Amino acid sequence: MTDLAQPSARSSNTESYWLCAQAPLQALIFLAPLALFYELGVVLLNAPNVRTAIGIAPFENLDSALKARRHLFDLFEWLGFGGYYLPGLMLVIVLLSLHLVRRDRWQFQPRLYWLMWAESLALVLPLFVFGLVMARFLIPILTVGEPGPGPHVLDRIVLSVGAGIYEEMVFRLMAIALLHGLIVDWLKIDGIWGPICTIFITALAFAFYHFSETNPFSVSYMVFYTIAGIYFAGIYLLRGFGIVVAVHAIYDILVVVMDLQLKYDQ
Numbered sequence: 001m002t003d004l005a006q007p008s009a010r011s012s013n014t015e016s017y018w019l020c021a022q023a024p025l026q027a028l029i030f031l032a033p034l035a036l037f038y039e040l041g042v043v044l045l046n047a048p049n050v051r052t053a054i055g056i057a058p059f060e061n062l063d064s065a066l067k068a069r070r071h072l073f074d075l076f077e078w079l080g081f082g083g084y085y086l087p088g089l090m091l092v093i094v095l096l097s098l099h100l101v102r103r104d105r106w107q108f109q110p111r112l113y114w115l116m117w118a119e120s121l122a123l124v125l126p127l128f129v130f131g132l133v134m135a136r137f138l139i140p141i142l143t144v145g146e147p148g149p150g151p152h153v154l155d156r157i158v159l160s161v162g163a164g165i166y167e168e169m170v171f172r173l174m175a176i177a178l179l180h181g182l183i184v185d186w187l188k189i190d191g192i193w194g195p196i197c198t199i200f201i202t203a204l205a206f207a208f209y210h211f212s213e214t215n216p217f218s219v220s221y222m223v224f225y226t227i228a229g230i231y232f233a234g235i236y237l238l239r240g241f242g243i244v245v246a247v248h249a250i251y252d253i254l255v256v257v258m259d260l261q262l263k264y265d266q
Contacts, residue, residue, distance in 0.1 A: 020109065021116050024098035027242030028091075030113050034161050034249060035088060041158035056152040065151070065159055067209065068166040091169055095241070119239070120246035127231055127251055134224050156256045164249025171206045171229065172236040172244060195237070203229030 020026055044050050046062055064070050072087040083089075151159065176198055184194040207225035211217045236244040
């Protein structure tokens with residue numbers, strides 16, 4: 001008979017996974033393949049001979065298509081630093097710094113990363129279903145696109161992974177920390193209202209970030225992007241940076257796949 005005063009091995013393992021998945025070092029190791037995929041993908045797809053070899057049309061805007069990464073690069077240039085890979089290096093430095101501040105153990109846990117991928121796949125489903133409902137009744141989130149030259153599916157998949165990394169880096173890892181310090185520590189809005197204000201403001205910023213000349217403002221899109229921003233913020237605060245990046249990237253890739261299906265059906 002199990003002594004109820006002592007936690008079972010199963011509950012201990014569950015608690016261990018819940019905490020370990022949020023650790024900065026584990027997030028860095030978990031995200032390393034995604035970051036490498038994005039950086040190598042951009043380099044390869046920017047090479048004209050590679051695009052010619054695999055039979056895809058040129059796409060000149062791959063370097064600048066990801067606004068979040070471009071804004072980080074512009075920020076470094078404004079501060080007097082140069083270097084194409086500085087945004088990625090900043091991510092590594094921030095997560096390693098958080099690891100050192102927390103004084104976590106240096107561990108490589110392969111089983112943990114498989115569980116994190118499984119959790120990310122599960123967490124992407126509510127947002128994807130919500131996107132399908134919105135696409136069905138309100139907005140064409142899944143579109144067949146315009147005729148003419150544009151990003152190839154390979155470009156879009158690489159950009160989807162990059163969006164997961166750098167948009168979450170800007171709007172969750174950086175913006176939530178800065179706003180929380182401003183709202184809670186400086187303005188003294190504590191209790192539940194501090195986190196609520198932080199989440200809502202970053203979600204609004206995330207929504208407005210997506211509008212441009214090619215994606216003009218609409219109320220329906222604003223609602224979708226804001227709710228997505230709130231959902232991502234909740235995942236980040238409860239489950240950590242690694243999982244929210246994976247959820248974001250998987251969702252964007254699923255949209256690309258569904259878009260391809262729509263084009264095929266036509």
